[in-house]
Amino acid sequence: MKRLDSRTPEFEAGFTALLADRETESGRVDAPVAAILEAVRTRGDEAICEFTARFDRMKLTPDRLAIPAAEVDAAIAQVPRDQLDALEVAATRIEAFHRAQLPTDMEFTDADGVTLGQRWTSLDAVGLYVPGGKAAYPSSVLMNAIPAHVAGVERLAMCVPTPDGVLNPLVLAAARRAGVTEIYRIGGAQAVGAMAYGTKTIRPVDRIVGPGNAYVAEAKRQVFGRVGIDSIAGPSEVVVVADANNDPRLVALDLLAQAEHDELAQAILITNDASFADRVAEAVACELETLTRRVIASASWRDFGAIILVPDWDEAARLVDRIAPEHLELMVDDPRALFAKTKHAGAVFLGRFCPEAVGDYIGGPNHVLPTSRTARFASGLSVYDFLKRTTFIAADKTALERIGPAGVTLAQAEGLEAHALSISARLDKR
Amino acid sequence: MKRLDSRTPEFEAGFTALLADRETESGRVDAPVAAILEAVRTRGDEAICEFTARFDRMKLTPDRLAIPAAEVDAAIAQVPRDQLDALEVAATRIEAFHRAQLPTDMEFTDADGVTLGQRWTSLDAVGLYVPGGKAAYPSSVLMNAIPAHVAGVERLAMCVPTPDGVLNPLVLAAARRAGVTEIYRIGGAQAVGAMAYGTKTIRPVDRIVGPGNAYVAEAKRQVFGRVGIDSIAGPSEVVVVADANNDPRLVALDLLAQAEHDELAQAILITNDASFADRVAEAVACELETLTRRVIASASWRDFGAIILVPDWDEAARLVDRIAPEHLELMVDDPRALFAKTKHAGAVFLGRFCPEAVGDYIGGPNHVLPTSRTARFASGLSVYDFLKRTTFIAADKTALERIGPAGVTLAQAEGLEAHALSISARLDKR
Known part of the structure; x- marks a missing residue:
């Protein structure tokens, strides 16, 4: 532990050292991750089952990737009552806050007669990665899944590896309470690949969130663009x-x-x-x-x-x-x-x-x-991560007559003739 | 051009082909970009001047990286009046829309007596990359800079390469109108490095936005995490x-x-x-x-x-x-x-x-x-890109007595003892 006094001359050097990067140099995993993703993209469920056998020592078949509702029920039945109650308190409060966070649409018509606005809509499908073993935190399941559910996301697919078949019942209880619609017992880069590209049994999602190890983080980096991802913690x-x-x-x-x-x-x-x-x-x-x-x-x-x-x-x-x-x-x-x-x-x-x-x-x-x-420059996870905005403009001929000429001038200045014509030809219409 | 009819059996194949990836396989530039960024990080202005001499055929010294106000004035004086007027129409309307987009803070006290809220604050400094030559669009300067200015960003630094010394006067006029506070005549990965790491003459920023070529896009990818970036178009x-x-x-x-x-x-x-x-x-x-x-x-x-x-x-x-x-x-x-x-x-x-x-x-x-x-899953650029949210919680002892026990139970279930103690020790206080 470092003791510093902001009034001393040596403070600045000590404080700067405190801010220095705490990232450890983790080994590069981009090549193995790229290979796993490519296998999942081209061979789907078959590849998923192979990697799960290798990394999680679990023999699966495609029809057993999803954890059925009855198995989730049985696991939840093992959770002590006080933990379920505490989970309910947490879920209710997280839900209330994120509901208060929901943005509203905006629309106005300005002095030129142009109607402008923005509309928020939810993503269709979100993938939630949950680490297996000791790093599995039920609270993180609530924190990642509830904002998506509150935002209105219809499909909420969760992947959680179960090395050697070990499941965390409180994680499943959290998933159930948070509105997760599908749970798969797979993990690692192969789970990220399944959610990004889709397989025969797992439909692709639009955004993947949740913490993971170096392989999971690198896999999220590599599928970014095809799907959205959260920031790497x-x-x-x-x-x-x-x-x-x-x-x-x-x-x-x-x-x-x-x-x-x-x-x-x-x-x-x-x-x-x-x-x-x-x-x-x-x-x-x-x-x-x-x-x-x-x-x-x-x-x-x-x-x-x-x-x-x-x-x-x-x-x-x-x-x-x-x-x-x-x-x-x-x-x-x-x-x-x-x-x-x-x-x-x-x-x-x-x-x-x-x-x-x-x-x-x-x-x-x-x-x-x-x-x-x-x-x-960044914010915490929120309902905004599961919504996107569509802006819109409505103009009639009168409105276009007011604002159009400036657009024509700028399009011409930028050398984009069809842009200019698409406005001016409308202004010429009788 | 492809003609499709959604009622025909061959439609699905044709439509899927239409959605296929249009990205061309651009050559990998990660190694040269990493070398440029490392040079800028370690040798600062000196490296910037070397790369600018090599790539833009411009001999610069550190004191000439910034374009002085007088030079901006002189350039703007060349712009035809109708273009400046059109720019003003555009800027005024873009400003009005983004002002309407500004979110408001949120705060409420719930039935348990806990006060919850979120506060929006602006980023301190933003870097705007503007491509040189033909790809320099004044309208893009307005679209990138005005939301940052409206969000309340105080420092708005712009980098625009001027190959062979050629400046686009309308780009400078747009920068002036949009509230850009500093303009540097540098481009490429070296400009991204300067804005991310800072040099003796260019202070670092918190987020870098704006379009660029493959080198600029890769440089943004590599500095992501140290600074925020916009999405790669x-x-x-x-x-x-x-x-x-x-x-x-x-x-x-x-x-x-x-x-x-x-x-x-x-x-x-x-x-x-x-x-x-x-x-x-x-x-x-x-x-x-x-x-x-x-x-x-x-x-x-x-x-x-x-x-x-x-x-x-x-x-x-x-x-x-x-x-x-x-x-x-x-x-x-x-x-x-x-x-x-x-x-x-x-x-x-x-x-x-x-x-x-x-x-x-x-x-x-x-x-x-x-x-x-x-x-x-994604939205257009907006004031949100230049703001971040801080959430907050205020609780007194009575409120903690109501919600704390559930927190203790969950912390214990997750095996985080100090978490549990930090709540329970407060509940024990007389």
Whole structure:
């Protein structure tokens, strides 16, 4: 963990190092992924079954790719009641927030008599990739599927690998609750290929979302253009801005909730009180002794953690905007005022009783957020990812007479004669 | 040009062929582009000047990369008055439409006492790439820059190569009118590198938009993640749905306005009248004899043009959705009713007096649109491309007591102990 003071001359070098890229050099997988995609494109289900046998040690036939409703029912029946109830609370709240997010169509007729507008419509079909094994988070299924369902997407196909046949019942329960219409027990680049190109048993989708390993990410990159994809998530981060009127243990737990995700996660405390900074550092060390995921969290805190001392919240806001964190907690007296001073963050948590974990599960807004400083230009997942806009223009002859001549002049200036003629010939009509 | 009739048995094969990929196999430029980007990243302005000397035959020094205001003024002074006036009409209308498009923030407090919302803020800095030479379209400068300006972007840097020193004065006039704050006389992958990484004289931006050649497109792909990019445009297309109550020449000109763009452009007529189809085909042949860009337009119409006969507008709407065209003209008695039946199109032009060229220049909506069937999942350029959303959650202890326990249950189910503790420790506080 790094300690920095924004008033010292060495601050700038230390802070810049903190912002440095946390991406690890993952091996290039573009060639093997291209080969898998090509096999799926040309040989369809047969290739899917071969790759699933090889990578997931599962012998499948095309008719067994889809998980039938009865199998989903049986799996859900194993889920403890309290988990199903908690899932329902989360799903209901996520649904309500994303419903409030739905945009409305726009239309107006201007002074020239031209009617202009834009109409939102949903995508027809979306593919949701869900990692298998330990990385399978039911909360992510809700966060990816519910916005698509709320947007009005009719087909919501999910692919989740089941290595050695192991299924996560809570993932299936989440899929059922979120409105997923088809579930396939396949994963990896082959699943992405199936959703992008379609096979005899799996119809193609229009957009693929959801996290995955390096093969899945590369496969999404390669099918981009044929279908839409979501952004490729990098390592995740939190910035907690806290004054001395906080319980150091609560701040420590919030930092560790980020650090326990993975070794590349980054947790940063910004405070205006040096002795509070010390107490938080001690509390982190103390909690790390007992935390289940202490190996991961310790590595993250050691390598990328930081405590930054600032003279005031104006300076804190400036640093927040330079970090552009995925998550930002504001545990200060007037969090709204500080929020108003910042510009770049994926999701913000206001007040001393709103830890980031609320947003991961049951707040309502999406937990799929821009990582690695991309909050400068990107937003979290939303209903917008499953909608697209069609703009429209309606003009009659009178309206065209008013605005058309300027169009003719510009088309001629650009050397596009048919463009100019398509307007001028209409103006010439009696 | 292909003639199809949706009622014949051979239709499906012909229609599928029509939808086939029009992308040409362009040579792989990823290695040379990576080398250029690496040179710009490590050697900055020096590398920029070297590449500009090599590719644009221009000897520059770092202090001459920016085009000074006086030089812009002098260039604009050469532009004919009627062109400046037409530019002003276009800019004013584009501005008005994109202003109407600006989204509003959202906030509500729910029954559990949790306050939820989302806030829109603009990007800090945007880079606009503008091709040099013949491909430099002033209208594209307006369409790319005005939405950024309307969104509130403060820095709007433009790169336009000036091979052999040749500048397009109307492009500079458009940049000035659209609110561009800096103009650099550089192009190619080196310009994309300069905007993504920054150099001593060019500060980095957060997102790069605008069309370019294969090198520019590949450079944008490679810097994606560090900065945002717009989608890579493919060949462009129009579908005109027209009944027999239209002047065949007007329909022919609309088809040719698409075909004259480039050899890969696609123009498709859908009509319910076979003899009208014949008359349009004749009119296209006739116009092609005199059109300035007849070589390009003839190739496009010959290779990718089509006339499709349908029994009724329901069938037309189904075909439109399968094509998901960039541009759609509805020249029928009740264009609104037909519009309501379709779902996938980038921009729609309603009525007999609203050719697509209106949308290219002076309609108001953006002319940067999803091409090559991507209107199934993508939208045209808009103010949304220059804004991002920050979601926020505020909860006090009472609210956390209501929603927190479900979060604890889910965090425990996912094995994330610090997540669970960050909520439960707050609930335990007296």
